[in-house]
Amino acid sequence: xxxxxxxxxxxxxxxxxxxxxxxxxxxxxxxxxxxxxxxxxxxxxxxxxxxxxxxxxxxxxxxxxxxxxxxxxxxxxxxxxxxxxxxxxxxxxxxxxxxxxxxxxxxxxxxxxxx
Amino acid sequence: xxxxxxxxxxxxxxxxxxxxxxxxxxxxxxxxxxxxxxxxxxxxxxxxxxxxxxxxxxxxxxxxxxxxxxxxxxxxxxxxxxxxxxxxxxxxxxxxxxxxxxxxxxxxxxx
Numbered sequence: 001x002x003x004x005x006x007x008x009x010x011x012x013x014x015x016x017x018x019x020x021x022x023x024x025x026x027x028x029x030x031x032x033x034x035x036x037x038x039x040x041x042x043x044x045x046x047x048x049x050x051x052x053x054x055x056x057x058x059x060x061x062x063x064x065x066x067x068x069x070x071x072x073x074x075x076x077x078x079x080x081x082x083x084x085x086x087x088x089x090x091x092x093x094x095x096x097x098x099x100x101x102x103x104x105x106x107x108x109x110x111x112x113x114x115x
Numbered sequence: 116x117x118x119x120x121x122x123x124x125x126x127x128x129x130x131x132x133x134x135x136x137x138x139x140x141x142x143x144x145x146x147x148x149x150x151x152x153x154x155x156x157x158x159x160x161x162x163x164x165x166x167x168x169x170x171x172x173x174x175x176x177x178x179x180x181x182x183x184x185x186x187x188x189x190x191x192x193x194x195x196x197x198x199x200x201x202x203x204x205x206x207x208x209x210x211x212x213x214x215x216x217x218x219x220x221x222x223x224x225x226x
Contacts, residue, residue: 006158033213043204043216056213091158093214104149104206104214106159 002026004107006092012113013082021077021110025094032075033095033104034067038088046090049075082114117142119207121217128195129225136190136220138205143183147208150179150190152201153219159204163190195224 005024013019025032034046045059049069060066064082069075079086089109096102118141128134138148147166151159163172163179165188171180178191188205202221206214 004158035216042218043206045213045215048213059213093159103161103164105161106151108158111156 004092004094004105006090006107006110008110009108010111010113012115015084015114016081018078018080019082019112021079021090021092021112023075023077023092023094023107025073025075025092026096026105027073029094029096029105030072031095031097031104032069033093034075034077035091035093036088037091037109043091046077079112082112084114087112087114117145117207117209117212117215119205119215119217121203121205121220123220124218125221125223127223127225130195130197132195132224133191133193134195134222136192136203136222138188138190138217140186140188140207140215142207142209143186144209145183145207146210148179148181148188149206149208149214150177150188151204151206153204154201162203192222195222197224197226200224 007022030051032049035043047067048056064080067077089111091109093104093106095104120139122137149164150162153159165172165181176193181188200223202219204219206216
């Protein structure tokens with residue numbers, strides 16, 4: 001596609017439910033990043049995929065959070081047993097190569113509200 | 116651990132003014148620095164990417180400079196317009212690590 005695509009754009013879920021957020025990176029981009037942005041806060045790193053290397057999961061806030069990237073393309077961020085503090089905008093980005101080489105492009109984000 | 120700060124936190128200027136946004140980072144061993152704008156409720160739009168070997172990049176009315184040794188970057192916006200109103204974020208790329216973002220500068224350009 002022309003840009004990074006995220007779905008859904010908005011998600012409202014009940015506390016305790018599991019949610020899946022999807023990211024379609026730009027075709028051919030080997031690097032994919034997930035960030036989240038809480039209301040009025042800066043961007044918080046979650047996880048980074050680069051090609052076939054093991055992902056950098058150092059930003060995941062708890063073991064309720066996990067992410068996969070299948071076939072080096074689409075990525076899914078899963079949040080289990082959602083809590084109200086998980087409410088945020090989840091942003092995905094991709095770049096042609098890894099950190100330090102090329103420009104990162106962001107999707108429009110998924111706004112998650114846990115009620 | 117890389118830390119990124121941005122000054123000012125918010126800025127309000129009349130239309131037509133030239134302005135400078137500042138970004139500082141603590142670890143000068145970076146690979147690149149990228150400036151983004153974010154409109155309310157939207158994702159991030161890339162404005163300029165400066166590689167560590169570069170001193171500046173220009174795109175239209177925007178000019179970004181990088182002084183790696185002092186840990187600073189500036190984003191210069193010429194002849195500001197109301198459509199420039201947004202939050203401007205800088206992000207630093209360190210080798211083998213994620214991008215680290217600053218908290219942003221919220222810009223309002225008044226007609």
